[in-house]
Amino acid sequence: MSFLIPTHEQARAGLRAMKTVLTAAGPLTPIRREALGAIQQHLLRTDHDLDALGPITPEELAAAIDDPALRTQLIGGMVTLTLTCDTVADEEQQAIERFAAAFAVESVTLAQLRKFQTERLMALRFDVVRRSLAGPALGQLYEDQGLLGVVKNLGSFAGLWENRAVAERYRALAHYPEGSLGKELWRFYEANAFKFPGEKHGAPESLLSHDLSHILGGYGTDYRSEGLVLAFQAGYKRQDPFSVLVFLLLNGQHGLRLTAFADPARGFYNDKPGAIDEVVRAFARGARVTVDFTDHWDFWAVMDRQVEDLRREYGIEPAAA
Template sequence: MTFLIPTHDQARAGLRAMKTVLTAAGPLAPIRREALAAIQQHLLRTEFDLDALGPITPEELAAAVDDPALRTQLISGMVTLTLASDTVADEEQAAIERFAAGFAVASVTLEQLRKFQTERRMALRFDVVRRSLAGPAFKQLYEDQGFLGVVKNLGSFAGLWENTAVAERYRGLAHYPDGSLGKELWRFYVANDFKFPGEKHGAPESLLSHDLTHILGGYGTDFQSEGLVLAFQAGYRRQDPFSVLVFLLLNGQHGVRLTAFADAARGYYNDKPGAIDDVVRAFARGARVTVDLTEHWDFWAVMDRQVEDLRREYGIEPALA
């Protein structure tokens, strides 16, 4: 589990700090109240009265939270919460900066927020992509298949050629047993009219963990469901999980298109009650998964296994649990 569970007192101090950040420029916005409530329910399992939580100083917070990893997680949580709204005030960033200084920790997500606030978009895109899902996926592809493998995958994705051997392997999933991961992946591609890896415009094999997470997690392919898959993946990731959430919110709330694989929208979650709660719920569900499916997961070794068996083995809870 990547998400560290604080003690009851640490959770209260952390919630006070988050509220201090989110009210630095004005009253607590409804979408941020929903996010705080969801964090309490799905991650912290606390029931503090948000209206009764008073502000906290960096010194008080540092005294309450002394573990460096928990401190870093808390700063990342603050950044993510500010991005849950479609605007971020300078006062909010300044409040996070004070807490980070009091903690004496360096934060990847805080550096990403600095780039966002100063409109260094190229640097922001590069950093978020290389730390979230696509960057590590292509790094792993290079480690597994070398430079030529990367070229072949990108060439077929760009529509320059078909890698027939790879494409035929995936087309062959049609003959796998019903209910198996391989057969369900084949059905997923056919039902959504997606190209198979290796085919022209087919997704690179290194990104297959995302599509397989759709199946194992039981998520659809509409815009909101794609966000839930990303949140779920962020939950089970062991490295830079909050960079995936930053990717999700920049893409869905701030209209920053980061890759060719994901369409962007601005303010998507603003007028959808419960949508941010669903994102936090998906992250919490992912945090209880026992394996990081983005870290050298050999999915071909389990393609013939039943999806329900894999869900039990990996600790994937039912979608509505």
């Protein structure tokens, strides 16, 4: 789904609900206050005084928001917000459960939170990965190239062999026009000493939307920037976008290793003023993109196009906007 913009009154009710969840076990923490402020500024375009917002009951919230898609989105937002701290209180989960029950919606992210709270970490890893980026990418790889294609790509990534034809196609990007997506991708790999798809230890081609999002979004490769790219991807992803944010926060705030591609950290966003605001801003920026680059996007068809032209065509706003 695309991110839904609620009405002013729906937004106020939703903010009250999110604050109700986040204060269920104590005062609003600074990082969560920053997150709520960022949601207002970058997504909702509201400026409610958070301290003046009172609690709301599940029945009141259900009366204010009746759209099932908006209800599901709000539950996903609640779960994501609880994970911005490096601990989640049982009272916070219970508050979300009450809102979800009143909404009568099934939430993927709430099911993930239940697994996290009960320490069913193997099941949690499987569910988050299969829904966020890696799982859908491998699924599309299977659709496009069959089982043999999956085996070839994973074998290259594992360093077992080189798929020379694939690797040579990417190496040839060095000869693409200056400023083109292909040339910038080649520069990106060269500057970071990354292996090209097809080379030993090169990432599967189906995950290339992540690297191309670095280029189209103008994001770096340090740990903080990697989080922003994931948030940007969550914004434009139409299916299970909040699972990408759950992945980001489990990995960066809770120290949970989910894949071989992302090193975990615990409390990365603690004591970094503005860091969570950046994440929300990247998500909002992605939400205004007109294409889901993770959903069968034919990037080879535009490799020779200028990056600036593609940004305008896809609705990618300047990073500082």
